[in-house]
Amino acid sequence: MKTLTAGQLEQLLAVLSTSWELRLTILLPDGTRVIGSPDDGPLALQGGAVSGKPTAAFFPQLGTVFASSEGELREPKAPERPLFVLGFTPRDLACLRFIDRFFADGWRDDIYFRQRDGAVVAGLSGYCGPGGSLIRPAGGNCDLEFFRDGSNWLVIPYSEAGIEIAAKVADFASPEARERFRQASVQLPDENETLLLRASELLRANRVPDYFWSEIGDRCIACTGCNLACPTCTCFGVQDWRSTRQVERSRMWDSCQLDGFMREAGGHNPLGSEGERSRRRIHHKLAADPEKWGEISCFLCGRCDAVCPTGIGIVAVMKELVARYE
Amino acid sequence: MCPYCGVGCMFYLVSDGGRLVGIEPSTTHPVSRGGLCVKGWNAFAFVHHPDRLTTPLVRRNGELKPATWDEALELTVDGLRAVQAKHGTDAIMFASSAKATNEENYLLMKLARAVFGTNNIDHCARLCHSSTVTGLAETFGSGAMTNSISCFDQTDVILVIGSNTTEQHPLIGSRILNAVKNGTRLIVADNRRIRLARHADLHLRHRNGRDVALLNGIMHVIIAEGLEDRKFIATRTENYAALAESVADWTPERSAAATGLDAGDIVSAARMFAGGERGMIVYSMGITQHSHGVDNVRCIASLAMLTGNVGKTGTGVNPLRGQNNVQGGCDMGALPDLFSGYQKVSDSQLREKFARAWGVPSLPSEPGLPLTRAMNAASEGLLQGMFIMGENPMLSDPDQNHARTTLQNLELLVVQDIFLTETALLADIVLPAACYAEKEGTFTNTERRVQRLRKAVEPPGAARADWEIICDLAGQAGYEGMHYSGPSEVMDEIAGLTPIYGGITHDRLDPHGLQWPCPDRDHPGTPLLHVDRFTRGPGHFSPVVHRLPAELPDEQYPMVLTTGRTYFHWHTGSMTRRTHLLDREEPCSFIELHPDDAARLGIRHRDRLLVSSRRGGVQTEARVTDMVIPGVLFMPFHFAEGAANALTNNVLDPESSIPEFKVCAVRVEKLP
Ligand code: SF4
Ligand code: SF4
Ligand code: SF4
Numbered sequence: 001m002k003t004l005t006a007g008q009l010e011q012l013l014a015v016l017s018t019s020w021e022l023r024l025t026i027l028l029p030d031g032t033r034v035i036g037s038p039d040d041g042p043l044a045l046q047g048g049a050v051s052g053k054p055t056a057a058f059f060p061q062l063g064t065v066f067a068s069s070e071g072e073l074r075e076p077k078a079p080e081r082p083l084f085v086l087g088f089t090p091r092d093l094a095c096l097r098f099i100d101r102f103f104a105d106g107w108r109d110d111i112y113f114r115q116r117d118g119a120v121v122a123g124l125s126g127y128c129g130p131g132g133s134l135i136r137p138a139g140g141n142c143d144l145e146f147f148r149d150g151s152n153w154l155v156i157p158y159s160e161a162g163i164e165i166a167a168k169v170a171d172f173a174s175p176e177a178r179e180r181f182r183q184a185s186v187q188l189p190d191e192n193e194t195l196l197l198r199a200s201e202l203l204r205a206n207r208v209p210d211y212f213w214s215e216i217g218d219r220c221i222a223c224t225g226c227n228l229a230c231p232t233c234t235c236f237g238v239q240d241w242r243s244t245r246q247v248e249r250s251r252m253w254d255s256c257q258l259d260g261f262m263r264e265a266g267g268h269n270p271l272g273s274e275g276e277r278s279r280r281r282i283h284h285k286l287a288a289d290p291e292k293w294g295e296i297s298c299f300l301c302g303r304c305d306a307v308c309p310t311g312i313g314i315v316a317v318m319k320e321l322v323a324r325y326e
Numbered sequence: 327m328c329p330y331c332g333v334g335c336m337f338y339l340v341s342d343g344g345r346l347v348g349i350e351p352s353t354t355h356p357v358s359r360g361g362l363c364v365k366g367w368n369a370f371a372f373v374h375h376p377d378r379l380t381t382p383l384v385r386r387n388g389e390l391k392p393a394t395w396d397e398a399l400e401l402t403v404d405g406l407r408a409v410q411a412k413h414g415t416d417a418i419m420f421a422s423s424a425k426a427t428n429e430e431n432y433l434l435m436k437l438a439r440a441v442f443g444t445n446n447i448d449h450c451a452r453l454c455h456s457s458t459v460t461g462l463a464e465t466f467g468s469g470a471m472t473n474s475i476s477c478f479d480q481t482d483v484i485l486v487i488g489s490n491t492t493e494q495h496p497l498i499g500s501r502i503l504n505a506v507k508n509g510t511r512l513i514v515a516d517n518r519r520i521r522l523a524r525h526a527d528l529h530l531r532h533r534n535g536r537d538v539a540l541l542n543g544i545m546h547v548i549i550a551e552g553l554e555d556r557k558f559i560a561t562r563t564e565n566y567a568a569l570a571e572s573v574a575d576w577t578p579e580r581s582a583a584a585t586g587l588d589a590g591d592i593v594s595a596a597r598m599f600a601g602g603e604r605g606m607i608v609y610s611m612g613i614t615q616h617s618h619g620v621d622n623v624r625c626i627a628s629l630a631m632l633t634g635n636v637g638k639t640g641t642g643v644n645p646l647r648g649q650n651n652v653q654g655g656c657d658m659g660a661l662p663d664l665f666s667g668y669q670k671v672s673d674s675q676l677r678e679k680f681a682r683a684w685g686v687p688s689l690p691s692e693p694g695l696p697l698t699r700a701m702n703a704a705s706e707g708l709l710q711g712m713f714i715m716g717e718n719p720m721l722s723d724p725d726q727n728h729a730r731t732t733l734q735n736l737e738l739l740v741v742q743d744i745f746l747t748e749t750a751l752l753a754d755i756v757l758p759a760a761c762y763a764e765k766e767g768t769f770t771n772t773e774r775r776v777q778r779l780r781k782a783v784e785p786p787g788a789a790r791a792d793w794e795i796i797c798d799l800a801g802q803a804g805y806e807g808m809h810y811s812g813p814s815e816v817m818d819e820i821a822g823l824t825p826i827y828g829g830i831t832h833d834r835l836d837p838h839g840l841q842w843p844c845p846d847r848d849h850p851g852t853p854l855l856h857v858d859r860f861t862r863g864p865g866h867f868s869p870v871v872h873r874l875p876a877e878l879p880d881e882q883y884p885m886v887l888t889t890g891r892t893y894f895h896w897h898t899g900s901m902t903r904r905t906h907l908l909d910r911e912e913p914c915s916f917i918e919l920h921p922d923d924a925a926r927l928g929i930r931h932r933d934r935l936l937v938s939s940r941r942g943g944v945q946t947e948a949r950v951t952d953m954v955i956p957g958v959l960f961m962p963f964h965f966a967e968g969a970a971n972a973l974t975n976n977v978l979d980p981e982s983s984i985p986e987f988k989v990c991a992v993r994v995e996k997l998p
Contacts, residue, residue: 030838032352221496
């Protein structure tokens with residue numbers, strides 16, 4: 001375990017930028033924090049999870065699949081230098097692990113892995129949450145982790161790439177710092193995690209009636225934000241742009257909150273109401289994915305609750321559901 | 327800033343190698359607060375569409391052919407001048423755009439007035455909120471939304487009338503939903519079963535075009551039961567006696583008979599609205615787009631004053647502006663009778679002020695033509711040249727066949743746009759413009775918040791920002807007063823000439839803009855209008871006589887058609903219909919009809935129908951739903967291949983010249 005001052009961390013990033021294409025948590029002019037390139041704004045490591053999903057670095061909202069003109073097919077190239085992405089919280093890292101497996105299961109999604117292969121993923125934890133609050137360390141799921149300890153950063157490598165980067169750091173962490181890290185790593189019971197399990201059980205036992213979902217659905221304005229912000233939502237739609245010059249196919253994030261998502265060509269829709277679609281959104285994460293993957297696919301990153309204009313993100317819905325049906 | 331509706335949400339465009347690849351909502355913005363609606367989330371997706379115009383086009387031997395900028399600019403200016411020489415200065419008209427920035431609207435009105443010497447300039451606000459501007463100017467002295475969007479979090483009762491807020495102003499609609507969850511009472515007066523109606527304490531499904539009858543009935547009950555705010559009436563208003571007299575015989579029973587409602591519901595609505603400590607009225611096109619649109623607005627203003635709901639947080643008359651910059655288009659004087667900041671062209675001192683600043687000897691004093699009268703003037707041959715920036719009257723104007731012949735018969739039609747729209751296809755010259763993501767400037771949202779727009783990517787091909795094109799046209803015409811380093815310098819000129827924008831400069835607008843009036847550089851902006859006094863002094867009660875819509879159903883055309891928009895498309899669809907997810911949601915034109923009507927006419931869900939009115943017929947698909955009441959049909963106007971405006975009635979409100987989009991008589995038949 002190594003240690004860095006804030007200034008040394010910035011120097012390290014500058015060194016890394018010669019071999020990697022950096023994506024860091026940055027501050028935009030109005031105070032929004034996102035993952036972006038260092039040219040887009042000042043580094044902003046503190047404040048917890050960024051607003052957009054960090055997995056967009058590998059799976060952007062819109063990505064070209066191919067373009068074709070005059071009998072020639074062009075596919076997007078892998079980035080010239082691999083990505084180094086710093087800004088995943090431990091919850092985000094769990095989401096990334098989930099979609100890494102999803103995109104590699106059975107077929108391997110070459111568009112995703114074109115960005116993902118060779119990329120270095122760095123986690124953020126320690127006393128850098130909102131208002132300096134503690135974010136428990138991830139302890140894995142990434143190449144290396146930066147842990148905020150007072151005014152310093154501890155560097156904890158996990159993978160080979162992570163160890164190579166940590167080797168560039170000179171100072172070792174003091175025994176006291178290691179102890180503070182160890183203590184911060186002790187997992188304490190989390191209210192929302194318990195809620196997640198209870199809600200999942202209610203859903204799997206079929207204890208939530210349809211009218212609950214139509215009440216929730218009545219509040220959904222189909223903005224699609226909950227899906228678009230969720231790091232474990234992987235559905236995409238495909239669009240073709242045809243002109244006399246070329247055909248260009250791209251794919252973009254889709255949303256199960258839209259009517260067109262499941263509508264059949266003849267017009268019939270098995271998920272034809274907002275209520276059914278809201279049920280689907282929550283059910284997928286809490287009941288369907290546990291069956292397919294053996295784990296709930298919501299890691300409580302908080303984004304859908306933050307982005308939903310009408311207050312029906314997953315935690316809000318689970319609270320209501322558990323209060324009414326347990 | 328979002329390029330769609332007047333809510334004015336803010337987001338960042340994510341680009342990768344000069345191409346837009348996504349959206350990041352602003353988490354700190356006071357309006358959008360980290361959220362967006364589906365249009366906002368997809369607002370990047372049309373920008374690089376292959377249909378974008380990339381080069382000027384000029385009609386040669388009947389066909390639009392690529393041309394250079396020099397040619398196109400020269401032909402435009404020479405053409406406009408030739409029409410003026412032949413038919414008179416006022417034989418040309420400029421149509422500005424509620425999609426263009428404030429700076430661009432200002433420049434186009436400057437071009438029209440200072441360079442071409444005509445007041446014939448208008449924009450699509452004519453089609454949406456001209457009734458508001460006229461009605462509220464008379465009663466309050468200012469035609470804008472009186473309160474702020476944040477007021478929805480601080481009110482006791484909301485009356486939503488003629489606004490499908492969750493679909494058309496989604497991030498205001500969501501605030502209303504949240505307010506209701508937190509105990510605010512909600513009255514929805516709209517005969518469609520819109521989403522808000524599912525959450526309303528009271529849903530009034532009154533007959534189309536009977537808003538005056540409804541509002542007069544409500545005011546009657548308030549006065550009869552002594553629920554009016556006497557102190558407010560006495561200290562802040564005038565002409566109350568006339569109002570009281572005019573509603574005296576609008577008993578709930580009479581109002582019920584006229585509107586098709588229960589008298590009891592009218593009484594409940596009156597008690598509920600007057601019973602709240604703070605009440606907000608929200609309205610939109612359902613109020614304004616009538617041949618008596620101004621009267622509707624007057625009634626709303628009266629109801630607000632009667633209950634003392636003006637000038638305080640959580641109250642007010644809140645017309646929701648449709649287009650992202652329709653407020654700005656009006657503020658900038660893209661109107662036939664007003665300079666920027668609602669300064670009258672008929673006032674000689676103001677004319678002199680503008681003439682001096684613009685370096686011209688004089689400016690025209692007679693108000694010009696409103697857009698909706700321009701079509702008639704053109705068909706009568708009075709108007710021979712039109713310059714249309716960023717609008718698509720072929721789909722947006724009433725009575726499409728009339729619009730087409732008129733535009734075709736013009737001697738010169740110039741269209742400046744981002745796509746080859748249905749209107750651009752008829753043009754003699756087409757100028758390719760940059761879209762919102764490709765330029766700098768400001769937009770003003772529905773709560774009068776002036777906000778900055780920033781360039782994210784380069785425009786395609788030879789396309790250029792509207793402001794650059796306008797300045798070049800001025801230069802081509804030999805006018806020297808339009809050289810700017812950029813939109814920020816244009817705003818400085820606007821501030822110097824426009825008291826309500828007096829303190830607005832680009833550098834003051836970060837991060838979240840300023841709400842006008844903002845008279846000087848130290849002024850913090852104005853979230854609430856009319857706090858201690860109305861802009862005009864005392865608030866004026868304008869009593870109103872109930873008039874029926876111009877065209878009522880009869881034997882030949884037995885049903886009422888009302889038009890509007892859907893959540894997923896924007897107006898004439900030139901952007902949303904090129905956005906995959908949005909177009910997938912609503913790929914084709916449809917018409918809503920009630921199950922009873924469907925059964926009577928033997929129509930099934932998704933049957934192909936022919937809908938006809940006295941003006942024309944269109945084919946569309948049936949959507950059988952109890953969203954509408956029996957006898958009434960609803961049709962969105964976004965679709966070129968099932969154009970609702972082939973049916974609508976081009977009858978205008980006598981005062982605001984707004985067309986009656988909301989009521990016309992039609993007949994439906996099932997197609998074999
Ligand atoms: S909290 Fe919401 S956005 Fe985050 S992982 Fe769970 S469902 Fe997805
Ligand atoms: S974020 Fe909320 S309103 Fe938007 S689609 Fe999801 S549930 Fe519906
Ligand atoms: S509510 Fe209006 S401004 Fe906001 S994202 Fe939607 S269309 Fe854009």
